[in-house]
Amino acid sequence: MNRRLEMLYQLIPKKGCGMIDVGTDHAQIPIRLAENAYRGKIFASDIAEAPIRTARIAACEHGVENQIRFLHCDGLALCPSDEVDTILIAGMGGDTICGILDRTEWIFSGDFLLVLQPMTHADVLRYWLVHNEFAISREVVIADAGHVYQMFCARPGKAGRYRDSEYLAGKRDSVSLGDGRRLLLQWERDRLQKKTMGMIIAGQQDSPAFQFYRNILLEMEEDLKNADR
Numbered sequence: 001m002n003r004r005l006e007m008l009y010q011l012i013p014k015k016g017c018g019m020i021d022v023g024t025d026h027a028q029i030p031i032r033l034a035e036n037a038y039r040g041k042i043f044a045s046d047i048a049e050a051p052i053r054t055a056r057i058a059a060c061e062h063g064v065e066n067q068i069r070f071l072h073c074d075g076l077a078l079c080p081s082d083e084v085d086t087i088l089i090a091g092m093g094g095d096t097i098c099g100i101l102d103r104t105e106w107i108f109s110g111d112f113l114l115v116l117q118p119m120t121h122a123d124v125l126r127y128w129l130v131h132n133e134f135a136i137s138r139e140v141v142i143a144d145a146g147h148v149y150q151m152f153c154a155r156p157g158k159a160g161r162y163r164d165s166e167y168l169a170g171k172r173d174s175v176s177l178g179d180g181r182r183l184l185l186q187w188e189r190d191r192l193q194k195k196t197m198g199m200i201i202a203g204q205q206d207s208p209a210f211q212f213y214r215n216i217l218l219e220m221e222e223d224l225k226n227a228d229r
Helices: 003-011 028-037 047-063 095-103 107-110 122-131 164-169 181-201 207-227
Strands: 018-022 042-047 068-072 086-092 113-118 134-144 147-156 175-179
Touching: 003 028, 003 086, 003 113, 003 134, 003 147, 018 028, 018 175, 028 042, 028 047, 042 047, 042 086, 042 113, 047 068, 086 095, 095 113, 107 207, 113 122, 122 147, 122 164, 134 181, 134 207, 147 175, 147 181
Parallel strands: 018 042, 018 086, 042 068, 086 113, 134 175
Antiparallel strands: 113 147, 134 147
């Protein structure tokens, strides 16, 4: 299990009525939970048939195939809402994760813990959570094998106000684990600097979009000053 998956495993409560790993691939986290006597029910879903077959084989090899229920479905479509309290969705784009959550009406009427790890568009996912009344209680930023990964834990609740830069890199006070926050802030700052430089070359420095990005850059510079405090 690589560092990304290990950190996600650590974020899963080890007590509860059940959990589901959406887009399970090789089902490494469900298998690890089953091997370590997780007390709740364990579900692993995937939209494609091949990963489900692979996951079943891996579970058989570890002797835990009877402890995991495999669901061949889109997102949470076949997940029994009364048998889980933790939902893990990792390793896909933030916009894709938003779509899965949007299509699952029952997550808005229960106290579910969402453990989310977007590969891209983390800002889109944060915006969705904040504006659909999910409060991000914990964040992790780690660097692993040349990539920076952002992970969120969220529950239903009122979120505080977010600055524009915090949609991209999270609130400093909620980042409780990991060593990649400074690297993330630097990467996002450099990306926006290139974007604004391109707008200057194109003569767009008087546009509202340019001012918007410039304000985010100023916020990020302030965040970088405080990143190690």
